[in-house]
Amino acid sequence: QSVLTQPPSVSGTPGQRVTISCSGSSSNIGSNAVNWYQHLPGTAPKLLIYRNNQRPSGVPDRFSGSKSGTSASLAISGLQSEDEADYYCAAWDDSVNGVVFGGGTKLTVL
Amino acid sequence: DVQLLESGGGLVQPGGSLRLSCAASGFTFSSYAMSWVRQAPGKGLEWVSIISDSGGSTYYADSVKGRFSISRDDSKNMLYLQLNSLRADDTAVYHCAKGNAVAPTAFDYWGQGTLVTVSS
Numbered sequence: 025q026s027v028l029t030q031p032p033s034v035s036g037t038p039g040q041r042v043t044i045s046c047s048g049s050s051s052n053i054g055s056n057a058v059n060w061y062q063h064l065p066g067t068a069p070k071l072l073i074y075r076n077n078q079r080p081s082g083v084p085d086r087f088s089g090s091k092s093g094t095s096a097s098l099a100i101s102g103l104q105s106e107d108e109a110d111y112y113c114a115a116w117d118d119s120v121n122g123v124v125f126g127g128g129t130k131l132t133v134l
Numbered sequence: 135d136v137q138l139l140e141s142g143g144g145l146v147q148p149g150g151s152l153r154l155s156c157a158a159s160g161f162t163f164s165s166y167a168m169s170w171v172r173q174a175p176g177k178g179l180e181w182v183s184i185i186s187d188s189g190g191s192t193y194y195a196d197s198v199k200g201r202f203s204i205s206r207d208d209s210k211n212m213l214y215l216q217l218n219s220l221r222a223d224d225t226a227v228y229h230c231a232k233g234n235a236v237a238p239t240a241f242d243y244w245g246q247g248t249l250v251t252v253s254s
Contacts, residue, residue, distance in 0.1 A: 026178065059240040061179070067246070068229065069171075069179065074240035112179050116239045121193050123169070123181035123239050 027052060028113050028126035035132040041101040044129045046113035048094050052124055056116040058096040060089055063110045063128075072111075073098060100131070108133045136160040136243045138230050143248030150220050154248060156213040156230030161243075164208040167233035169241055170215045172226035182228070183215065184239065198224075220252045 029047040036042040046058065060073040071080055073089035076096065088099045096115075100107055113126040142154040154170070170182040183194045183204040192204050203216040213230050227249050231241035 057237060057240070059237070061241075063179065068244035069231075069241070070244075071234070071240060071242045074234055074237050074242070080234075080242055110178075114179075114181070114239075120196060122195050123184070125179045125181060128178040 026127035027117060027120075027124035028115065030111075030113060030126035030129045032127070033130045033132065035134055036100075036103045037134050038103055038105065040103045041099060042103060042131065043100075044098045044111050044113075044131070046096045046098070046126050048096075048115060048124075050094060051119040052094075052115040052117040053091065053096055054094040055118060058089065058091050058113055058115045060087075060098045061112045061114065062107075063112065065110070069112070103133055105133050107131060136232065138232065138243060138245035140228065140230055140245045140248040143228065143250045145251045145253065146220055147254050148221060148252055150252070152217045152220065152250060154215040154217065154228055154230075154250070156215075156245060158211045158213065158230075158232070161232070163206075163211040166235065167238035168204075168206060168213045169231045169233065169239075170204060170213075170228055171231055171241065171244075172228045173247075174223070174226040177226075180226070184233070185213070186238070187233075217250065220250075222252050224250060225252045226250060 057075040063069040076091040077089045117124045169184040227247035229247040232243040234240040
């Protein structure tokens with residue numbers, strides 16, 4: 025059971041916009057920044073969003089992040105086939121003094 | 135280019151020990167916090183440990199506290215993870231990850247990982 029809660033799967037068609045939710049508590053998302061990662065099995069995970077809504081250089085602006093209270097969301101617009109991957113949210117948790125991850129969301133591009 | 139290359143994984147019996155290494159290049163290693171993150175077969179990502187840029191602060195996931203130890207050698211640009219009292223549920227691919235300059239707990243570069251298998 026992950027500390028941060030994500031839907032196990034989402035899907036969309038090419039060109040569509042999809043969102044992935046991440047629910048936490050006051051000790052993690054409620055008081056610390058949220059980061060998002062993209063992971064294709066067998067490869068190194070990639071940082072997509074840091075500090076809730078900041079994109080590292082090289083990440084397309086199709087990816088955006090937001091946070092409100094104890095929840096956060098990752099939005100992907102103009103969905104492309106290469107976006108098919110697992111997506112994880114993460115945040116520092118003050119109650120355990122460590123980073124906690126969501127269980128991951130598998131994005132399928134139909 | 136930033137590169138992180140893990141090594142040291144392998145098959146170990148329950149109760150055994152292993153030391154993982156991560157060779158870093160392409161950035162000023164001593165200026166960044168570093169972490170280890172693992173992924174068990176069929177499971178999601180799980181953060182394991184973090185060490186500050188100075189090496190003076192370390193934190194661990196409850197699941198490994200007291201058994202694993204993170205360290206760094208800035209003179210060699212190396213990150214380490216000592217794994218002791220290994221259990222079957224420690225079986226995973228272990229990735230080292232570099233902390234972001236302004237957000238040390240955001241991991242902006244990752245290695246491909248090294249597989250640790252704990253089995254008799």
